[in-house]
Amino acid sequence: MTPTSNTPAVPRDRGLDSLRGLMLVGMAVNHITSHLQVITDHPLGYTSTAEGFVFLSGLVAGLVYTRRRQHRGVVAAAQASVGRAGTIYRYHLALFVGLWLWVHVFRALTGEPPGVTPVAMLQHPWLTLLSGVFLTNQPPFLDILPMYAGFMLVLPVVLEALDRGLRGRALAISFAGWAVTNLFWPGVPPLPGVLQTGAFNWGAWQLLFLLGTICGHAQATETRLLARWQNWLVVPALALCAWCFLIRHWYWPAPFPGFVDWVNKNNLAPVRLLNTLALFFLVHRLFVRWPRAFRWPPLELLGRHSLAVFSTHVAVAYVLFAIPEYVAATTARTWLGTAIMLGSLWVVAGVRELRQRSSQPERGVARPARRMVTAGFEP
Numbered sequence: 001m002t003p004t005s006n007t008p009a010v011p012r013d014r015g016l017d018s019l020r021g022l023m024l025v026g027m028a029v030n031h032i033t034s035h036l037q038v039i040t041d042h043p044l045g046y047t048s049t050a051e052g053f054v055f056l057s058g059l060v061a062g063l064v065y066t067r068r069r070q071h072r073g074v075v076a077a078a079q080a081s082v083g084r085a086g087t088i089y090r091y092h093l094a095l096f097v098g099l100w101l102w103v104h105v106f107r108a109l110t111g112e113p114p115g116v117t118p119v120a121m122l123q124h125p126w127l128t129l130l131s132g133v134f135l136t137n138q139p140p141f142l143d144i145l146p147m148y149a150g151f152m153l154v155l156p157v158v159l160e161a162l163d164r165g166l167r168g169r170a171l172a173i174s175f176a177g178w179a180v181t182n183l184f185w186p187g188v189p190p191l192p193g194v195l196q197t198g199a200f201n202w203g204a205w206q207l208l209f210l211l212g213t214i215c216g217h218a219q220a221t222e223t224r225l226l227a228r229w230q231n232w233l234v235v236p237a238l239a240l241c242a243w244c245f246l247i248r249h250w251y252w253p254a255p256f257p258g259f260v261d262w263v264n265k266n267n268l269a270p271v272r273l274l275n276t277l278a279l280f281f282l283v284h285r286l287f288v289r290w291p292r293a294f295r296w297p298p299l300e301l302l303g304r305h306s307l308a309v310f311s312t313h314v315a316v317a318y319v320l321f322a323i324p325e326y327v328a329a330t331t332a333r334t335w336l337g338t339a340i341m342l343g344s345l346w347v348v349a350g351v352r353e354l355r356q357r358s359s360q361p362e363r364g365v366a367r368p369a370r371r372m373v374t375a376g377f378e379p
Contacts, residue, residue, distance in 0.1 A: 024302050055280060185203065205268055
């Protein structure tokens, strides 16, 4: 398609927004002390909300920036992807510097560090601050955004390969990276003082982001990825998910010693990856069959503003960990902490929604040409 700035805007996929909102709620609950974790912490086997969030991020990025390549050209799409990576980095940097200040101000006022405080921030404060700027120090909960930013930087190269029909080659390279990571990189990330690369090994998790990107690219180009016999995959996918569910929740013994290494989250180990892909396939089939069932307006709101909502949950989590006697000491206070966390997500999303609507031109007034072809997502 010849790039043009006059192509009409593409409507949002409300189902994708809702699913991303659901992943955000799950992560927010799992990162604090909450009774809701009984239904948010690996409820369906060896797949967590993090896998869903990364895959959906790749899917939306593939969809959005493929359409930008079609309508505005390769260069403009690449610039937008790099710009998005910069925005993600700035959010991460604000969170990191805010955490650094929070730790040292709280300690100065109370004499004790707050809650879950990274040890390196106390032992080597200035070196840790410098390391955080260069992404070589990633405390708990601050390791997804750097990975996301890195993937967005590589996205233009991936989309170029997909447009040239090199999907198989891209998959092979990505799978090789995942395999090498699982063969030679430890399942538990090393934490040698100031140098902390986070709990998500990029070499493994890039495969999940790439698979999402391929799905998004296929949707944008109206390409069929699965043959008609895909329905036969439903039965083995259900069987695999049921087997993983039974083992994960102690209804069935692990099949062999050391099985825990095969479901390792940090490296997206083989059984975890298979469980995740099987579950995503089943959700896809349900999504295609009953798309309206995946439209949940409260979750759509969160999904539309995923970056701000994700960042908010990280900040609130650290605050709640600093005051456990008020938000985790009793059952009632634990519910209070959960309410504070979830309430903050919708407040931030609601404020951003109102600001966004107020900045839009009035109905009947033409938008500037450069804004006519946004895909309607926040990738």
